[in-house]
Amino acid sequence: MKLLDDLYFYPWESMAENNCNSYVIGGALPTLIDPGHHHLFPKLSEAMAADGFQPKDIKLIIATHAHPDHFEAIQNFLDLETRISLHPEAERFIEEHGEHFFRVLGMNLPPYRVDFHLVEGELEVGEHRLRVIHTPGHAPGSICIYWSEVKALFAGDVIFSQSLGRTDLPGGNSALLKETIDRLASLEVSLLLPGHGPVVQGKGEVKRNFHLVRTMFYGMI
Ligand SMILES: [Zn+2]
Numbered sequence: 001m002k003l004l005d006d007l008y009f010y011p012w013e014s015m016a017e018n019n020c021n022s023y024v025i026g027g028a029l030p031t032l033i034d035p036g037h038h039h040l041f042p043k044l045s046e047a048m049a050a051d052g053f054q055p056k057d058i059k060l061i062i063a064t065h066a067h068p069d070h071f072e073a074i075q076n077f078l079d080l081e082t083r084i085s086l087h088p089e090a091e092r093f094i095e096e097h098g099e100h101f102f103r104v105l106g107m108n109l110p111p112y113r114v115d116f117h118l119v120e121g122e123l124e125v126g127e128h129r130l131r132v133i134h135t136p137g138h139a140p141g142s143i144c145i146y147w148s149e150v151k152a153l154f155a156g157d158v159i160f161s162q163s164l165g166r167t168d169l170p171g172g173n174s175a176l177l178k179e180t181i182d183r184l185a186s187l188e189v190s191l192l193l194p195g196h197g198p199v200v201q202g203k204g205e206v207k208r209n210f211h212l213v214r215t216m217f218y219g220m221i
Contacts, residue, residue, distance in 0.1 A: 002051060003191070004150055006128065009199065010047045012036070020070045020195045023154060024053055025147070028126030031060040032082075033145065033154050034195060035073035038110060044073070058082050060125060062118065064156030064195060065139035066090040066098070067169070068107050075110045083115040087134060090141025091117065093171055101170055118143055135184065137177025138165030144184060151203070152191040159184065160194040164213050167221055174221040178214075185210040 003009045006026040012019040019040045023033040030053060036044055045055060055076060063071045063086040071094075074084055091114050094101070098109045120134045123145075131146040138157045142165075145154040157165040159181055167174040192200035192209060200209045 001047070003199070004152075007147075007150065007152065008048070008051050008053070009193070010044055011198070012040075012196065018069055018196075020157075021193070021197075023193055024048060024051070024058070025125055025128060025130075026053075027128055029059045030057050031062060031125045032058045033062045034064055034070040034156070035061060035076065037069055038072040038075055041073040041076050045076075055082070056080050060085065062086070062143075062145060062154075063090065064144065064154065065142040066094045067139055067157070068102060068105055068110075070156070070195060071112070072107070072110045074112050078111060078113055084113055085116050085118045086114060087119065087132075087141035087143045088117040089136075090139070090143075093140040097170060104170075133184070135180040137167060137173055137175075137180045139169065140171040142180075146187060146189075150191065151188055152193055153184065153187060153189045153206075155184070155192055155194045157195045159192070159210070159213055160197045161192070161200050161209060162212060162216075163197070164217050164221070177221065178218055181210070181213065185214070 001009050008024040010022040019036045020034050025031040061084045102109045118132045123130045133144045135142045135144045135158045189206045190203040192206045
């Protein structure tokens with residue numbers, strides 16, 4: 001589903017199963033943010049095809065973090081020329097704890113590959129300039145992506161519409177999550193693109209959402 005020029009949104013809307021939202025940034029270097037669960041990848045693939053993207057067209061994958069519901073389907077790109085990227089701390093976490101972590105969640109650590117690391121700073125994808133922001137708290141090596149050209153924030157599992165990321169999984173840290181959200185709240189965002197649930201549209205709505213999350217949930221985590 002096209003949200004803006006060169007921005008495609010693939011919401012996960014089923015209540016029967018959990019999966020993440022996925023996003024594609026189009027242009028000269030089509031980039032997929034969070035491919036989701038492996039067994040649900042055919043649904044994403046079908047939705048992307050309706051917008052003209054085959055998996056082989058995806059030149060870059062950005063994983064906002066290495067939780068299975070965001071990361072597992074990376075295995076569908078291992079035989080393609082797609083480059084796969086995530087934060088070094090997210091890679092270290094799955095190297096050191098991935099097998100145990102996935103097993104606790106009832107899954108096996110999937111085959112994966114990391115072609116390069118994303119650290120805080122600028123990232124050019126084709127003609128688009130993005131900013132990688134290290135956003136710890138929900139998961140080790142969590143990152144958000146800020147696209148200043150359209151004032152959009154790909155928020156992963158840091159902040160959602162009227163909610164925030166859980167911190168009870170291994171590597172979660174509620175104090176760090178609050179610091180992260182406080183930091184994100186200072187960005188000028190008119191499109192909040194979370195890893196689950198609906199997008200938040202409009203500068204005022206995004207501001208209200210940050211305010212609501214900080215006042216409603218900070219005392220609870
Ligand atoms: Zn997560």
